[in-house]
Amino acid sequence: MLRFEHVCKRYPDAGDALIDVSFRLARGEMAFLTGRSGAGKSTLLKLIAMMEQCTRGNVMLDGKDITRIGEGRIPYLRRNLGLIFQDYKLLNDRTVFDNVALPLIVSGYSHQDIARRVRAALDKVSLLGKEKKHPLSLSGGEQQRVGIARAIVNKPKMILADEPTGNLDPDLSAEVMHMFEQFMQVGVTVLIATHDIELINRLGHRVLTLEHGRLLAG
């Protein structure tokens, strides 16, 4: 599903954020990406999300080389990805329904399809019934679940999550991880950047560790 081949990323004036990174993730695999602050975790996710381009090497996503693709193809390829962030990145002046519907509106779905898919996504994260609420009236855990519903509403092949439990207590973190495991079980590839070593050890999935931009063997 995902292949990094000798990938390097250098930011102008900031040196190397990733150095000769190579790994593969199979379809339906779930892995954690860990390492200290500044090790390059977010940079690696941004290369997959096509928010940054690598300086050297190749990134293959679902059989396509996304290393140096034209701007015009990015929105189309990004539909295969669900992105989840620590700070949720919800639109606070829109309802839960509208937040989750956003990727579908951008993709040009009909009203009927949007309503059906948004409800299915909210059902998966146990938020049916909160459709008309605004994000700020929800708890942190609920807001993160809205973010997860928005990420999965397009039925992506891969989910990328950057510190998705960073603002949640241990119980809510476990709940969010359980949701990721359920997506994995239906064939979605999941890559989660996190500092939370305890969570990683408890769940026993594959771990990719970055140190100063290099992937450690493991």
Ligand SMILES: Nc1ncnc2c1ncn2[C@@H]1O[C@H](COP(=O)(O)OP(=O)(O)OP(=O)(O)O)[C@@H](O)[C@H]1O
């Ligand atoms: N847009 C940018 N411009 C310049 N340098 C950057 C940029 N983004 C990241 N960097 C640098 O690249 C290196 C890796 O940063 P990155 O954010 O990928 O690490 P991280 O492991 O995700 O850290 P954290 O856990 O703190 O989020 C750091 O030295 C950082 O300062």
